[in-house]
Amino acid sequence: MLAAVLDEQGQPLRVRELPDPEPGPGQxxxxxxxxxxxxxxxxxRDAEIEATKLPVVLGHxxxxxxxxxxxxxxxxxxYTCGHxxxxxxxxxxxxxxxxxxxxxxxxxxAQRTVADRRYxxxxxxxxxxxxxxxxxxxGLIGYRALTMTGDAERVGLYGFGSAAHMIxxxxxxxxxxxxxxxxxxxxxxxxxxxxLGAEWAGxxxxxxxxxxxxxxxxxxxxxxxxxxxxxxxxxxxVVCAGIHMSEIPAFSYDDLWQERSIRSVANxxxxxxxxxxxxxxxVPIRTTVSTxxxxxxxxxxxxxxxxxxxGSAVVVP
Ligand SMILES: [Zn+2]
Ligand SMILES: [Zn+2]
Numbered sequence: 001m002l003a004a005v006l007d008e009q010g011q012p013l014r015v016r017e018l019p020d021p022e023p024g025p026g027q028x029x030x031x032x033x034x035x036x037x038x039x040x041x042x043x044x045r046d047a048e049i050e051a052t053k054l055p056v057v058l059g060h061x062x063x064x065x066x067x068x069x070x071x072x073x074x075x076x077x078x079y080t081c082g083h084x085x086x087x088x089x090x091x092x093x094x095x096x097x098x099x100x101x102x103x104x105x106x107x108x109x110a111q112r113t114v115a116d117r118r119y120x121x122x123x124x125x126x127x128x129x130x131x132x133x134x135x136x137x138x139g140l141i142g143y144r145a146l147t148m149t150g151d152a153e154r155v156g157l158y159g160f161g162s163a164a165h166m167i168x169x170x171x172x173x174x175x176x177x178x179x180x181x182x183x184x185x186x187x188x189x190x191x192x193x194x195x196l197g198a199e200w201a202g203x204x205x206x207x208x209x210x211x212x213x214x215x216x217x218x219x220x221x222x223x224x225x226x227x228x229x230x231x232x233x234x235x236x237x238v239v240c241a242g243i244h245m246s247e248i249p250a251f252s253y254d255d256l257w258q259e260r261s262i263r264s265v266a267n268x269x270x271x272x273x274x275x276x277x278x279x280x281x282x283v284p285i286r287t288t289v290s291t292x293x294x295x296x297x298x299x300x301x302x303x304x305x306x307x308x309x310x311g312s313a314v315v316v317p
Contacts, residue, residue: 030064035108159219
């Protein structure tokens, strides 16, 4: 099979021939139909988070078809131990022995892959392979992050990329009011956010027209945490949804006072995935997708880094 391989962090992906992966016990072999591109792939490519195995096939939003013709989704969470205190308390996303697709396990920027059957999901009908792939990380992590805002009515989304463009639609469907924050001059993305139901869109340096009940930070810039904290109403929460972020600057305790809080969201549980995949078609969430052939996987990462497309990128092997 052909795969886009990360041999060394900081170096471009190389497309080359690899032997077809053989399924181990409990695993299923899949022909990859589409694989979403996530900022985590870019962090691994750019050495912003540590690789655990090299070479590695990146990609953890996999839509594949089994040899029996079953269409399945493979997410970031690829394995959990099932017996640690986190697994036993419904928090398998924090499992001490968790293994992740496209980092610890070869992922989906390839023609074939294998995955643990217990972490694969049936996918909703009516969504094409390209359309459904971005739900499998951006959608799922975004869903978990939105859940962490509780019943917040006014929700700010900082960084309006793949995850935010899906979660905006879900939040509006749930009756929430969405405020979208982008880089200061990115009027194109602000307009995109309005078309998806955001009632206000502007620069992350701006204050929204009224205080927010919660903010979700999808961008990897630490200063946004402080910006968001300062536009929260009393009791509001900042949820950090990324796996990596630059340093958060010091801020006054006054910004946190009045029961404001900051928390992170890590990974996903299978329960999140099942709930999200059930709810997505009811919204319905429509993903805006740019597709790339396998040979252009490196280009997809470069375009993500440059903010060259709206919505999500998907590699179609
Ligand atoms: Zn991801
Ligand atoms: Zn565990």
